[in-house]
Amino acid sequence: MAAQDSAGARTDRGVEAIQLVAGAVDLGLEQAEGLLRRMRGLLGRSDLPGLAADGQEELRARGELLLGRFAPASESHLEAVARRAAAVRRPAPDA
Structure with missing residues (x-):
């Protein structure tokens, strides 16, 4: 062809x-x-260790942002404590 x-x-x-x-x-x-x-x-470069540390921190921060964007958000610790406290305070419904 x-x-x-x-x-x-x-x-x-x-x-x-x-x-x-x-x-x-x-x-x-x-x-x-x-x-x-x-x-x-x-x-x-003479500042190679510092540059490598900066690069590692940059990658960690990027990974944290990416996971925060796509991973399901976990419930805040204080919210969980407040829900448990509210559940304990509620009177049991009469049957």
């Missing part, structure tokens, strides 16, 4: 698929190269 490219020439679908995969690989390698460059710069 053949398709036409922007110049009007017919190209094979297999060649097109290979070109797409090669483009995706090139993009991934470019991103990995940038990451390695940033990591090399990061390892040369």
